[in-house]
Amino acid sequence: MTAMNKKGNSMKVFLSLLVAGVITGGSFFAVSGMAVADSNVLVANVLSSFSGRPTVIIARSAKSPTGSLVNDTSQILAVFDVKAMNVKWQATLNSFTVSIPVSGRQAPSLSVTDFALHYAYCVNEGVTYGYGYKGGACGMMQSLEPTSVSFINGDTYVLVFKKDLPIYLTQTTGTITIVGKPSYTRAGMQAVQLKASITSGSAVGDQCKTIRYGYKNKYGYSKCGNQIGAVNVGSAKGNLLTVKRPPGYGYPPTPPVTPPVKPKTGDKR
Numbered sequence: 269m270t271a272m273n274k275k276g277n278s279m280k281v282f283l284s285l286l287v288a289g290v291i292t293g294g295s296f297f298a299v300s301g302m303a304v305a306d307s308n309v310l311v312a313n314v315l316s317s318f319s320g321r322p323t324v325i326i327a328r329s330a331k332s333p334t335g336s337l338v339n340d341t342s343q344i345l346a347v348f349d350v351k352a353m354n355v356k357w358q359a360t361l362n363s364f365t366v367s368i369p370v371s372g373r374q375a376p377s378l379s380v381t382d383f384a385l386h387y388a389y390c391v392n393e394g395v396t397y398g399y400g401y402k403g404g405a406c407g408m409m410q411s412l413e414p415t416s417v418s419f420i421n422g423d424t425y426v427l428v429f430k431k432d433l434p435i436y437l438t439q440t441t442g443t444i445t446i447v448g449k450p451s452y453t454r455a456g457m458q459a460v461q462l463k464a465s466i467t468s469g470s471a472v473g474d475q476c477k478t479i480r481y482g483y484k485n486k487y488g489y490s491k492c493g494n495q496i497g498a499v500n501v502g503s504a505k506g507n508l509l510t511v512k513r514p515p516g517y518g519y520p521p522t523p524p525v526t527p528p529v530k531p532k533t534g535d536k537r
Contacts (some may be wrong), residue, residue: 322473322497323353324361324435326466326504328441334451336510337462342382342449346464346506352435355473357397358410359497361433364469366414368425371461375423377454378511380462383425385412386445387433397436409433435471450511459513464506469499 329347337343345368352359370378386409391397393404415428427446435442446464476492 309377314446320354322355322359322471322475323500324350324359324469324471324473324502325353326350326364326444326469326499328503328505328507331443333509334507335448336459336512337450339512339514340449340451342447344445345444345448345462345509348444348466348506349437349448350433350444351434352437352473354475354497355437356476356492358434358436358473359471359473360494361431361435361499362470362472363415363428363430363465364499364501366425366427366429366464367467368427368448368462368464370423370425371463372458374454374456374458375460377452377456378450378460378462379453380425380448380450382447382449383414383417383427384424384447385414385429385431386410386447387412387431387443388445389434389439389442391436392438394439403438407434410459424458446506452511452513459510461508461510463508466501466504468501471497471499473497 292515326348329349329424332347333344337345350361368380370380372378388406388408390406391396391403393402395403397403409431412431413453415430417430418426420426444466448464452460472494474492475495478488479491480488
């Protein structure tokens with residue numbers, strides 16, 4: 269066996285042990301009720317968990333819609349699960365970008381408006397979170413509008429949200445919901461598809477270190493502060509959704525034709 273083959277085999281064994289260690293350690297992250305199958309995404313999550321930096325992980329939720337959307341109605345485009353790692357109490361997702369490409373031969377006939385964000389989280393009763401707060405409640409931030417909306421390359425909406433979303437280490441659930449209103453502006457026969465994904469983000473997280481002092485470092489205290497964190501969006505891809513055409517292949521429905529009413533004639537005697 270050559271030195272190159274030995275090196276390659278050693279790397280494979282290392283990655284296998286690394287992944288196995290994280291799975292058995294309880295840090296494996298599931299997406300939409302299924303294990304992440306992409307080895308590149310899994311290794312990225314593993315390396316992120318060992319980096320020591322505060323980390324926010326965002327992935328498509330099992331609650332994210334599938335199938336089709338209704339024309340000219342505000343509705344959910346995608347739902348994402350969010351969790352924090354490598355923090356003392358919480359991370360804060362300061363901003364993130366959502367990309368929504370529109371595809372199909374008649375894509376220019378679809379317009380998407382009224383974008384908004386909902387964020388919800390829950391902490392179990394009796395669990396301590398934050399700085400001395402007790403769990404047993406849920407929080408909700410509703411109808412947050414994007415800071416900016418762009419339409420690029422003639423087929424992609426880009427939303428930037430600059431909202432401070434708290435993500436607690438001990439929260440049991442945390443979901444980001446993206447809503448919008450897709451509407452056909454031109455008649456046509458073919459339906460158009462769209463897919464909402466979170467492509468990037470920025471975050472901070474609180475971390476603490478113990479400062480020792482005195483004879484033989486007998487005394488000490490904790491010093492805590494926010495550190496710049498990482499945002500893992502490798503699995504933050506929504507489902508491909510089809511926007512249904514309204515009745516008549518997109519043309520306004522034809523009103524029913526009412527026959528003319530014959531005028532009544534007088535009684536002749």
